[in-house]
Amino acid sequence: METLSGTVLTGRSFEPIRGRVVAADGRIQDIEETDTTSTDIILPAFVNAHTHLGDSVAKDAAAGLSLEEAVVPPDSLKHRRLAAADRSELVSAMRRTLRSMQQTGTAACLDFRESGTAGARALREAAQAVGTDPFIFGSGERSVLDVADGYGASGANDDDFTDERAACRNRGVPFAIHAGEPDPTDIHPALDLEPDLLVHMVHAGQEHLERVTDQSVPVVACPRANAVLDVGTPPVRDLLDHTTVALGTDNVMLNPPSMFREMAYTATRFDVTAREALRMATTAGAEVVGLDCGVIAPGRRAALLVLDGDSDNLTGSVDPVQAVVRRATEADVKRVHL
Numbered sequence: 001m002e003t004l005s006g007t008v009l010t011g012r013s014f015e016p017i018r019g020r021v022v023a024a025d026g027r028i029q030d031i032e033e034t035d036t037t038s039t040d041i042i043l044p045a046f047v048n049a050h051t052h053l054g055d056s057v058a059k060d061a062a063a064g065l066s067l068e069e070a071v072v073p074p075d076s077l078k079h080r081r082l083a084a085a086d087r088s089e090l091v092s093a094m095r096r097t098l099r100s101m102q103q104t105g106t107a108a109c110l111d112f113r114e115s116g117t118a119g120a121r122a123l124r125e126a127a128q129a130v131g132t133d134p135f136i137f138g139s140g141e142r143s144v145l146d147v148a149d150g151y152g153a154s155g156a157n158d159d160d161f162t163d164e165r166a167a168c169r170n171r172g173v174p175f176a177i178h179a180g181e182p183d184p185t186d187i188h189p190a191l192d193l194e195p196d197l198l199v200h201m202v203h204a205g206q207e208h209l210e211r212v213t214d215q216s217v218p219v220v221a222c223p224r225a226n227a228v229l230d231v232g233t234p235p236v237r238d239l240l241d242h243t244t245v246a247l248g249t250d251n252v253m254l255n256p257p258s259m260f261r262e263m264a265y266t267a268t269r270f271d272v273t274a275r276e277a278l279r280m281a282t283t284a285g286a287e288v289v290g291l292d293c294g295v296i297a298p299g300r301r302a303a304l305l306v307l308d309g310d311s312d313n314l315t316g317s318v319d320p321v322q323a324v325v326r327r328a329t330e331a332d333v334k335r336v337h338l
Contacts, residue, residue, distance in 0.1 A: 006040030023302035039309035045107035046259035047285030050248025056093035094126035105305035112152035116140025131338035156189035225250030246284035
């Protein structure tokens with residue numbers, strides 16, 4: 001039995017209570033409202049809903065490049081660097097990124113893993129003995145689903161993914177696809193595949209949003225990566241008004257996988273509340289693939305992040321949710337309970 005005391009951000013609404021979380025055997029047993037002198041802030045550990053961890057072999061190499069030059073298959077800088085990296089280098093680089101994510105409060109990430117079955121196996125190896133657990137969207141041949149947790153397609157304009165979509169449906173695993181990143185031309189074709197998850201949707205128009213609602217497709221927004229690649233600004237408010245929206249940091253070569261930075265950028269750049277931004281960084285990402293984390297409630301996995309509310313940065317804040325979303329940084333992390 002273990003207890004964490006302070007201000008606890010509970011449930012899907014992140015209602016702050018003064019008290020403690022009681023955990024045992026990796027699960028939350030109880031949330032008790034009680035007097036405490038602790039200034040800690042306890043929140044769900046983050047779920048980074050879109051990463052490309054393979055890019056860890058080429059951090060910042062794509063600075064100043066366009067989307068096509070940086071990441072579009074098959075001849076972008078990213079794919080050339082991935083092809084040139086040996087397996088041990090790749091595994092080591094991905095493990096170090098996962099370890100960094102663990103240290104800064106991320107319980108899980110939804111990763112689009114390049115290089116087919118070999119790439120998925122490399123990520124499985126990288127994740128061994130690391131607290132941050134990757135949900136792997138594999139690529140390449142349908143046989144990647146023997147190793148991966150689902151299939152991640154690059155985009156409907158890149159190839160015909162009908163067979164891969166059918167294979168996911170047959171196996172009961174999710175099919176995810178990039179859409180609407182450089183322009184809107186691949187959004188309707190992506191929706192025609194009836195995906196379980198869309199990534200980006202920067203150029204989504206009203207007709208796309210209506211289809212997203214009709215088909216109940218969640219979306220992952222990656223605002224910082226979109227800004228770095230200069231592809232446009234995702235309509236985050238409109239997306240939230242139509243479906244579940246999660247936050248992802250996208251390519252490690254473009255941005256550090258910091259959910260603190262992603263939340264703060266989203267909360268200040270878009271018409272979203274602090275609670276919406278925090279939900280996008282925790283609960284939403286967990287729910288889109290059925291992970292048992294992202295919320296503090298009895299019976300749920302005790303994947304928790306503890307911030308030092310008495311740090312020089314956070315002390316004096318009058319609203320713990322605003323403090324977490326707009327002000328907190330990795331330097332405020334006191335403990336990660338995974």
